[in-house]
Amino acid sequence: MIRTVATTPFEGQKPGTSGLRKKVKVFQQPHYVENFVQALFDSLSDFEGETLVIGGDGRFYNREAIQTVIRMAAAAGFGRVLVGKGGILSTPAASCVIRKHEAFGGIILSASHNMGGPEGDFGIKYNIGNGGPAPESVTDAIFERSKTIAEYSISDAPDVDLDALGLTRVEDMVVDVIDPVEDYAELMGTLFDFDAIRDLFATGFTMRFDAMSAVTGPYARAILEETLGAKGGTVVHGEPLPDFGGHHPDPNLVHAKDLYDLLMSDHAPDLGAASDGDGDRNMIIGRGLYLTPSDSLAIIAANAHLAPGYKAGIAGIARSMPTSGAADRVAAKLGITCYETPTGWKFFGNLLDAGLATVCGEESFGTGSNHVREKDGLWAVLMWLNILAVRRQSLADIVSEHWAAYGRNFYTRHDYEEVDAAAADGLVGELRRRLDGLPGTVINGLTVEKADDFAYHDPVDGSVTTRQGVRIFFSDGSRIVYRLSGTGTAGATLRVYIERFEPDADRHGIDTQEVLADLIEIARALPDIPGRTGRAAPNVIT
Incomplete structure (x- = not known):
C-alpha cells in the first residue's frame, strides 16, 4: 500500500558539488530523507516504469536510507531498482551500472571521504542517465522544490533483504539485488592488459592497497588478488565498516600516513595505493616517492596508450582549475586540448559525452576517464599497474623521466x-x-x-x-x-x-x-x- 504523508520543509537541503551532505543526526530526523528524495523525484519527469540504481559506501545509516529510497521509488512509479548487495555500490561502480543497464539514473548514499559513524557524516547524491552527477539545473530544481514540499509518497512494504541476490517486488516495482563488483570488474577487464599485470605480479612485484575500511575493499580484493594474482594481504582494511574503523577515509598524506610511512621505509613494497570512502579518489605512492594527483593525471595521459582501452590515443584532457598545469604540457605535446573546468566532476560530463576529452583529473585525488562519468580510484590504480607492467620501470624512474621531458x-x-x-x-x-x-x-x-x-x-x-x-x-x-x-x-x-x-x-x-x-x-x-x-x-x- 502506498501512503501520502504530510510534511513541512527543512532549511538547507541544497545539494553541493557532490549532493546533499550533513551530519548523520540531521538525516535521522523524521521526514528528512523522505523530503529530500521526494523533492528529487518531483524535479524529474518521464521516469514511469524506468530503472533506478541505488547503492552506497556502507557508512552508518546506509541501509536504513536505502530502504526508504526503495519504498519511495516504488511509490513514485519506477519499474525497476538495481541495488548493490548489502547496500554496497562504489560511486564509479554505480556510474558503470547506470550506463551498462541504461538506467534512468541513480541515487548514491555517501559522503565520500568524510568521517562515518553515528557522529559522522551522511550524504545523498543523484546521478543522471549518463552515469554522472546531476548538473546544476537539476540540483537547483531539487533545492527549490525542497523549500515548498508539503507531502511525500511512500510504500508500506517491508524491508528488502539486501543480503540476498535476486529479485523481489515492492508494490509493482521489481527490486534486483545485484553483485556490486561484477559489472565494474568486467568493464576494467576491457580497459587494461590483465595478462601483463598478472605477469608483473608473477615476477615478484609487491603492492599494498589500503581500502581504508571503506567501499573499495571488495572491488580491490576481487580484481587485484583474485583476478590479477596479487598475493593475499595485498589489500588491507578491506572490509567496509559503518564507521570506517574510526578513521578518516580520505587518501592523503595525513589520513593515510601509515601507508606513506611504509613506502618511505626500508621495507617498502614496489607500489602503494589507497582509495576513499566511496571509491572515487586515489593516492599513488612509489617506493620512496609520493606522487601528487596533478602529476599522476599528467603521466597517465602521456602513457594511456599503453592500456588496450586507450591504445588509439586520447581525444583530450580535462582538469579542474586548481589542478596543476602539468597536464597542459602533455596535451601540448600530444597536439590535443586540455580543458580547464571548475572543481566538481559534473563539469567533465559534457566534455566526455561530446568526445572532447578522454582522461580527466582533479588535484583532490580524483582521476578517471570516459569509461564512466565519475572519478574512479581503482581505475587509476589499475592504469598505473598497466603502465608499470608494460614499461618495467619503477614508479620513481617513470616520474623522473616525465619531469625531465616536460619539466x-x-x-x-x-x-x-x-x-x-x-x-x-x-x-x-x-x-x-x-x-x-x-x-x-x-x-x-x-x-x-x-x-x-x-x-x-x-x-x-x-x-x-x-x-x-x-x-x-x-x-x-x-x-x-x-x-x-x-x-x-x-x-x-x-x-x-x-x-x-x-x-x-x-x-x-x-x-x-x-x-x-x-x-x-x-x-x-x-x-x-x-x-x-x-x-x-x-x-x-x-
Whole structure:
C-alpha cells in the first residue's frame, strides 16, 4: 500500500558539488530523507516504469536510507531498482551500472571521504542517465522544490533483504539485488592488459592497497588478488565498516600516513595505493616517492596508450582549475586540448559525452576517464599497474623521466578546515574586491601579472559558471589559488593552492615546500589568513 504523508520543509537541503551532505543526526530526523528524495523525484519527469540504481559506501545509516529510497521509488512509479548487495555500490561502480543497464539514473548514499559513524557524516547524491552527477539545473530544481514540499509518497512494504541476490517486488516495482563488483570488474577487464599485470605480479612485484575500511575493499580484493594474482594481504582494511574503523577515509598524506610511512621505509613494497570512502579518489605512492594527483593525471595521459582501452590515443584532457598545469604540457605535446573546468566532476560530463576529452583529473585525488562519468580510484590504480607492467620501470624512474621531458610543476595544497564560515566568506570576498588593484604590485619580490575570479564557459552547452576561485598569477609563471570547498559539513574549508613550474631537471629533487616557501608566505599574508581565521597553519598539507 502506498501512503501520502504530510510534511513541512527543512532549511538547507541544497545539494553541493557532490549532493546533499550533513551530519548523520540531521538525516535521522523524521521526514528528512523522505523530503529530500521526494523533492528529487518531483524535479524529474518521464521516469514511469524506468530503472533506478541505488547503492552506497556502507557508512552508518546506509541501509536504513536505502530502504526508504526503495519504498519511495516504488511509490513514485519506477519499474525497476538495481541495488548493490548489502547496500554496497562504489560511486564509479554505480556510474558503470547506470550506463551498462541504461538506467534512468541513480541515487548514491555517501559522503565520500568524510568521517562515518553515528557522529559522522551522511550524504545523498543523484546521478543522471549518463552515469554522472546531476548538473546544476537539476540540483537547483531539487533545492527549490525542497523549500515548498508539503507531502511525500511512500510504500508500506517491508524491508528488502539486501543480503540476498535476486529479485523481489515492492508494490509493482521489481527490486534486483545485484553483485556490486561484477559489472565494474568486467568493464576494467576491457580497459587494461590483465595478462601483463598478472605477469608483473608473477615476477615478484609487491603492492599494498589500503581500502581504508571503506567501499573499495571488495572491488580491490576481487580484481587485484583474485583476478590479477596479487598475493593475499595485498589489500588491507578491506572490509567496509559503518564507521570506517574510526578513521578518516580520505587518501592523503595525513589520513593515510601509515601507508606513506611504509613506502618511505626500508621495507617498502614496489607500489602503494589507497582509495576513499566511496571509491572515487586515489593516492599513488612509489617506493620512496609520493606522487601528487596533478602529476599522476599528467603521466597517465602521456602513457594511456599503453592500456588496450586507450591504445588509439586520447581525444583530450580535462582538469579542474586548481589542478596543476602539468597536464597542459602533455596535451601540448600530444597536439590535443586540455580543458580547464571548475572543481566538481559534473563539469567533465559534457566534455566526455561530446568526445572532447578522454582522461580527466582533479588535484583532490580524483582521476578517471570516459569509461564512466565519475572519478574512479581503482581505475587509476589499475592504469598505473598497466603502465608499470608494460614499461618495467619503477614508479620513481617513470616520474623522473616525465619531469625531465616536460619539466616539473611543484605544487601543494594547504587546507584550513572547519573555519568559521563568515570569516572564510569575508576573506574570499575581500580578495575579490582587491582583484583589480593587484596586477603590477610587487609582493616579496614577485610581481603580480594578473588576478581574476575563475569563470568557466562550457564549450558544449554554452553555460557559464562564475565565482569558482580567486587566482593570482605572477610574472614568473607561478600562481596562487583561493577557493572555498563544498564537501564539508561543518563551517567552511578554505583551500589554498600554490604552484611553480621548474624546467631545470637538476632542481626537480628539491623538497616541494622548500621550493614554494616564498609563495606559501605570500599566500598566507596576502589575505591575512591568520588574522581573519585565527589559524596559524593549515590542518592538512598535500
